[in-house]
Amino acid sequence: MNSTGFFNSVWLLVAHIPAGRVASYGQIAALLGHPRAARTVGWALHSTPDHLDIPWHRVINSQGRISTDCGEHSPGLQRYLLEQEGLQFDGDYVDMDRYQWQPDMATIEAILAKGHPLARTD
DNA sequence: ATAATGACTGGGG
């Protein structure tokens, strides 16, 4: 159990990204107070337990491009899910200025304070 | 405790 770990915070925050919006790995890291831990965010999402039902597809790279090459969470699936939520792609890119999630600090604090029901069960 | 591992990022060529 680890409701305060970084992975858990990542899942918690990503769970609150609204449909039709996206965040970058670095953005999630920064919102959690670790602006250099973008890679770790990617790793956290890679190891997201399926039962948590996290909208993992709403996290893409800072260029507005899909990064995953994981079999379970494939680029094709991620793009499909995003398009289902109304995002339009220009080639391999989405317009970050248009779709990026922009929560205010109060929202973030509320989410993090609320904390946890996402603790791992292994 | 140390080493390896990435769904990253920004900069440079």
Add this chain to the structure above:
DNA sequence: ACCCCAGCCATTA
């Protein structure tokens, strides 16, 4: 636009 590189850092596949 593309490819490559070095720095990055929480976790342990």
